[in-house]
Amino acid sequence: MPSIRKNPSNLKSTAPIRRRLSAVERESQLVAGAIRFFSRNGVDAQLRDLARELGITHTLMYHYFPTKQALLERVYEDIFEGGWRSEWDTLLDDKRIELPEKLTRFYVSYAQAILVSDWVRVFVYSGLSGRFITERYFSMLRVKLFSRIHRETQRYLGCRTRKPPTEREMERILGLHGSVFYMGMRRWIYGLDSNLEVTENVEADQKIPTSLPTAEIDPIHIEDKVIAYVASLQFRDLALEGRGRNGSKEKKDNYSSSLISISAGTGKYALKDLRNKKRHSENHTVAHT
Secondary structure (H helix, E strand, O other): OOOOOOOOOOOOOOOOOOOOOHHHHHHHHHHHHHHHHHHHOOOOHHHHHHHHHHOHHHHHHHOOOHHHHHHHHHHHHHHHHHOOOOOHHHHOOOOOOHHHHHHHHHHHHHHHHOOOOHHHHHHHHHHHHHOHHHHHHHHHHHHHHHHHHHHHHHHOOOOOOOOOOOOHHHHHHHHHHHHHHHHHHHHHHHHHOOOEEEOOOOEEEOOOOOOOEEOOOOOOHHHHHHHHHHHHHHHHHHHHHHHHHHHHOHHHHHHHHOOEEEEEOOOOEEOHHHHHHHHHHHHHHHHHO
8 A cells, every 4th residue: 555645845835824913913903803892792891702702812912901991092092083084174174165065074074984883883882881982082072073163163154252162052063963973873783774884994914904994975964964053053043033132023034034055966055155144134233223
């Protein structure tokens, strides 16, 4: 019986050779795995279970992240704080762009960045447990986003005040922001929307996510929410007139006849300029004093 040669020298292994990860790459891989793990199990889940799921020892996990808080800090820095884009600062500060277009362009880009399963679910889980991520993120938004929306809203209305937003003004801003985030809640928490898809970006050789997936959003949904916000600014003035503040019937009729419309097929807003309306109101008041 002929002998069987083991491991003949003329045969080469077809198994792919895995590149050894550097310490930085290994740490990034652990963070990416932790994000997916916390998204499914909540931020109260144990690191021992995370290590088991990632196929590494508990000791190796603690070598990179000695405490769960340290790991949560890194998760926050990577996908929440680090997810804020510098081009959003530029867009929000650009005085050449009117408020409706500015908010629409911002929230379309913002929604594409955050309305993915891992981002939404980790954020919600954090809000239910300790609120470490949610409190820090909203603190950042108050500076980077909400204050800018308030400033641009006042500029759009022709107001020069530098006062912080009133409680009611802040409620409108949070209503706009929350309506966008709720799209992600419906899809990834309630499972109601099937038309919110994602595209995942990975590094081919190691299957390491290079970033969170990108959500595919129909801009018309964002446009509708911005229209509602801008309309609320107009209805605010109507409500003041309806309560009898400087309340002549003629002025109320002028306000009521100012409607919001959208140019068909362009996606651009043809909103009546509230600043012109405010100047007309002031001139009318002066003429009758």
